[in-house]
Amino acid sequence: MPAIWSPSLSHGAQQITSSAIRDLLEITQQPGTISFAGGLPAPECFPTEELTAATERALVETPLAALQYGPTEGFRPLREFLVRHMARLDINVPLEQLLITSGSQQALDLLGKLFIDDGAPIAVEETTYLGALQAWRPYQPRFLTLPLDEDGLDVNALARMLEGGAKPRFLYLVSCFQNPTGVTLAPARREALVALASRHGLAIVEDDPYGELSYDGPRTAPLAALDIAMHGELRHVVYLSTFSKLLAPGLRVGWVAAPAEVVGKLVQAKQGMDLHTGSLAQATAYYASCDGLLDRHTPHILAIYRARRDAMLAALERHMPPGVRWTKPGGGMFIWLTLPEQLNAAQLLRAALERQVAFVPGESFFPNGGGHNTMRLNFSHAAPAQIQEGIARLASAIREMIGKT
Amino acid sequence: MPAIWSPSLSHGAQQITSSAIRDLLEITQQPGTISFAGGLPAPECFPTEELTAATERALVETPLAALQYGPTEGFRPLREFLVRHMARLDINVPLEQLLITSGSQQALDLLGKLFIDDGAPIAVEETTYLGALQAWRPYQPRFLTLPLDEDGLDVNALARMLEGGAKPRFLYLVSCFQNPTGVTLAPARREALVALASRHGLAIVEDDPYGELSYDGPRTAPLAALDIAMHGELRHVVYLSTFSKLLAPGLRVGWVAAPAEVVGKLVQAKQGMDLHTGSLAQATAYYASCDGLLDRHTPHILAIYRARRDAMLAALERHMPPGVRWTKPGGGMFIWLTLPEQLNAAQLLRAALERQVAFVPGESFFPNGGGHNTMRLNFSHAAPAQIQEGIARLASAIREMIGKT
Numbered sequence: 001m002p003a004i005w006s007p008s009l010s011h012g013a014q015q016i017t018s019s020a021i022r023d024l025l026e027i028t029q030q031p032g033t034i035s036f037a038g039g040l041p042a043p044e045c046f047p048t049e050e051l052t053a054a055t056e057r058a059l060v061e062t063p064l065a066a067l068q069y070g071p072t073e074g075f076r077p078l079r080e081f082l083v084r085h086m087a088r089l090d091i092n093v094p095l096e097q098l099l100i101t102s103g104s105q106q107a108l109d110l111l112g113k114l115f116i117d118d119g120a121p122i123a124v125e126e127t128t129y130l131g132a133l134q135a136w137r138p139y140q141p142r143f144l145t146l147p148l149d150e151d152g153l154d155v156n157a158l159a160r161m162l163e164g165g166a167k168p169r170f171l172y173l174v175s176c177f178q179n180p181t182g183v184t185l186a187p188a189r190r191e192a193l194v195a196l197a198s199r200h201g202l203a204i205v206e207d208d209p210y211g212e213l214s215y216d217g218p219r220t221a222p223l224a225a226l227d228i229a230m231h232g233e234l235r236h237v238v239y240l241s242t243f244s245k246l247l248a249p250g251l252r253v254g255w256v257a258a259p260a261e262v263v264g265k266l267v268q269a270k271q272g273m274d275l276h277t278g279s280l281a282q283a284t285a286y287y288a289s290c291d292g293l294l295d296r297h298t299p300h301i302l303a304i305y306r307a308r309r310d311a312m313l314a315a316l317e318r319h320m321p322p323g324v325r326w327t328k329p330g331g332g333m334f335i336w337l338t339l340p341e342q343l344n345a346a347q348l349l350r351a352a353l354e355r356q357v358a359f360v361p362g363e364s365f366f367p368n369g370g371g372h373n374t375m376r377l378n379f380s381h382a383a384p385a386q387i388q389e390g391i392a393r394l395a396s397a398i399r400e401m402i403g404k405t
Numbered sequence: 406m407p408a409i410w411s412p413s414l415s416h417g418a419q420q421i422t423s424s425a426i427r428d429l430l431e432i433t434q435q436p437g438t439i440s441f442a443g444g445l446p447a448p449e450c451f452p453t454e455e456l457t458a459a460t461e462r463a464l465v466e467t468p469l470a471a472l473q474y475g476p477t478e479g480f481r482p483l484r485e486f487l488v489r490h491m492a493r494l495d496i497n498v499p500l501e502q503l504l505i506t507s508g509s510q511q512a513l514d515l516l517g518k519l520f521i522d523d524g525a526p527i528a529v530e531e532t533t534y535l536g537a538l539q540a541w542r543p544y545q546p547r548f549l550t551l552p553l554d555e556d557g558l559d560v561n562a563l564a565r566m567l568e569g570g571a572k573p574r575f576l577y578l579v580s581c582f583q584n585p586t587g588v589t590l591a592p593a594r595r596e597a598l599v600a601l602a603s604r605h606g607l608a609i610v611e612d613d614p615y616g617e618l619s620y621d622g623p624r625t626a627p628l629a630a631l632d633i634a635m636h637g638e639l640r641h642v643v644y645l646s647t648f649s650k651l652l653a654p655g656l657r658v659g660w661v662a663a664p665a666e667v668v669g670k671l672v673q674a675k676q677g678m679d680l681h682t683g684s685l686a687q688a689t690a691y692y693a694s695c696d697g698l699l700d701r702h703t704p705h706i707l708a709i710y711r712a713r714r715d716a717m718l719a720a721l722e723r724h725m726p727p728g729v730r731w732t733k734p735g736g737g738m739f740i741w742l743t744l745p746e747q748l749n750a751a752q753l754l755r756a757a758l759e760r761q762v763a764f765v766p767g768e769s770f771f772p773n774g775g776g777h778n779t780m781r782l783n784f785s786h787a788a789p790a791q792i793q794e795g796i797a798r799l800a801s802a803i804r805e806m807i808g809k810t
Contacts, residue, residue: 004602004608004664005664005666005667006667008520008525008574008575009519009670010518010519010521013519013520013674016670016674016677017673018673040474043469043472046468046473048464048468051464052461052464052465055457055685059456059460063451063453067448067451067453067656068448068451068654068655069443069655070655102679102683103679103680105677105678105680108677109678109679113415114415114418115413120413120415135677135678136677137677139415169413197409201409203413235409236409248685249472249473249474250470250471250472250473250474250683250685251684251685252507252679252680252681252682252683252684253683258410259409259410261408262410262411265414267423268422269418271423272510272513272514272536272540273511273514273540274507274657274679275508275536276657278507278657278685278686279653279655279656279657280460280655280656280683280686280689281686284685
């Protein structure tokens with residue numbers, strides 16, 4: 001029985017592997033397991049009634065826009081709404097520079113298709129969003145990694161890299177409440193980064209799905225806003241955001257604001273990828289948002305997630321043995337935990353799953369390997385009592401493993 | 406003002422151009438213009454009330470499945486429905502071999518990503534679906550074209566190509582009521598093609614969005630069904646279909662049935678592309694279909710489109726001057742028209758647009774150029790009276806152009 005299809009995989013496809021998280025999710029869905037593994041919004045945060053009303057409005061008021069083929073750029077009223085929404089972040093772009101995508105994930109694939117060739121250097125944070133690595137590996141880039149700390153990307157290290165002659169096609173970063181570490185690029189570093197980009201002609205992909213999930217005060221200004229402030233228009237930054245965290249990820253509606261010279265290519269490439277993002281989902285996002293739902297609903301989400309973040313930080317403080325370190329994020333969904341050097345998080349995971357608690361070992365987030373003693377903890381999905389119990393279980397597994405070494 | 410982003414386009418991206426149809430659509434949306442250019446379903450055919458009820462059921466009965474992140478393979482009840490739906494076409498596949506995609510267009514992009522390398526030979530019909538060419542050009546294949554006639558692909562020509570040593574990664578064809586020509590691969594040729602595939606280890610991508618739109622009798626058995634009949638399982642054929650023609654294209658929900666060795670790679674690649682197809686759209690398609698809507702609704706669509714096809718064929722017969730030929734499709738949405746050799750369809754389009762009638766010049770559908778005197782006419786979107794008027798206008802433009810040559 002010859003395998004007709006498998007021998008002819010493209011070189012790019014040979015780079016594709018399943019996400020460690022995705023494989024994990026199956027295990028963690030067993031009843032009784034407390035999972036800090038996924039990156040799921042809490043279902044209590046979905047504005048289900050408002051979304052139901054929005055689908056009705058979409059299908060009654062604009063049935064054609066909700067059901068027929070639509071423009072690749074996206075549903076125009078939604079794009080117009082997003083132009084206004086982004087202006088509040090001082091990201092002032094004309095409608096023509098704003099494109100709807102099938103979640104931010106598609107924007108990453110689009111950017112890979114447009115800008116990554118075999119061996120092309122792409123600068124990324126040393127730990128970065130796994131989905132970006134997955135989107136780009138088929139295009140076979142070479143990842144140049146940059147350190148990050150509690151204040152986000154080490155911009156001085158980037159300056160040295162660029163001054164040393166590196167020519168990354170672009171720099172990718174999650175600028176607020178990063179996935180996986182939870183850290184945020186500090187305002188002074190943002191200024192320095194945009195100035196550096198200007199000096200070196202550096203292109204930047206700013207992924208900002210978590211920016212609105214700011215629990216300790218107003219969010220930090222996006223790089224895109226600084227780029228526009230400095231250059232009068234979006235010149236260096238392609239800005240990605242999404243409805244996934246504020247409405248519902250199942251809509252798969254994200255958006256991109258891009259420099260004028262990029263947006264036409266994004267639209268052309270997207271056309272060949274899925275023609276356009278689902279019309280019903282776009283119309284639903286529009287009718288749900290157009291009368292101010294995000295303003296009314298976001299504080300509700302923030303209150304829930306803030307309590308969960310606080311519960312996890314308190315539980316870590318209470319239960320973790322000495323030698324374990326973790327980040328203290330001001331927002332987002334994730335805490336990054338570093339075990340003592342001699343511990344291995346993948347081994348720990350097996351012991352943790354026996355105790356019915358799950359996390360993601362950190363290695364997957366390192367583009368070029370490393371981080372055997374790190375892990376990502378999600379705090380948005382489990383309720384506070386579960387978080388306390390789960391962290392206690394995890395700490396007990398860690399203690400036992402330390403005892404054995 | 407340096408252009409930061411544009412100089413670094415990938416080699417693949419340099420192959421991306423906008424669709425001729427897409428550019429045309431803007432012109433043809435002017436009021437008064439009768440358009441045979443798009444490939445749009447008639448909005449009268451959308452089961453809007455049933456879809457509205459389905460979104461409500463989705464959001465009330467399974468809000469999490471409609472709003473949360475979901476599995477990359479798709480919403481399980483929808484996949485189970487499609488397993489039953491396909492079994493009626495004798496395409497018997499286990500659930501594990503069925504994957505939901507963001508329209509069939511995404512399946513084409515997925516297949517390109519998995520199986521096309523720079524310079525890889527791909528066998529296609531001499532005129533083929535423009536969206537497949539758009540999806541694949543960024544992966545830089547070499548298109549090997551095969552003739553087709555009123556009975557579809559010339560399978561003998563394919564046999565000669567394979568016997569001559571050509572090793573296409575796969576053969577792509579729209580097997581029923583082809584886009585752009587409207588022709589259908591005849592049953593005897595289907596048998597011969599599957600036998601040939603078996604002999605040569607040929608992989609086949611069968612794109613079947615129009616198969617159910619059969620106006621003159623039962624549809625022809627898909628190649629996938631013959632593959633299974635011959636081999637006991639799907640071995641040679643990756644089968645693509647969609648809800649776009651039977652429910653609504655704006656849902657962007659399609660599906661793929663693939664040999665076991667392919668489906669895992671499809672899922673992995675899709676994960677990096679958009680994580681999963683929109684949950685609300687999938688749940689809507691499921692709740693709309695699960696109680697037999699397709700069976701009740703399809704005859705209604707067939708009656709409308711059959712009348713439009715008949716109206717266009719009658720109008721062509723009545724108005725076209727000698728020397729103009731066209732196909733007589735048994736289904737689908739398109740008629741293919743061939744002008745006298747000395748006429749140029751792109752030039753004709755300008756004259757036609759002055760008369761407020763639009764079509765797509767055929768050249769775009771030829772992967773390697775040619776077909777200057779051909780055009781595609783869509784008959785599903787305009788009402789019969791418009792079709793008669795539009796064909797009369799078109800014939801008058803053709804007559805005038807013949808007079809000038």
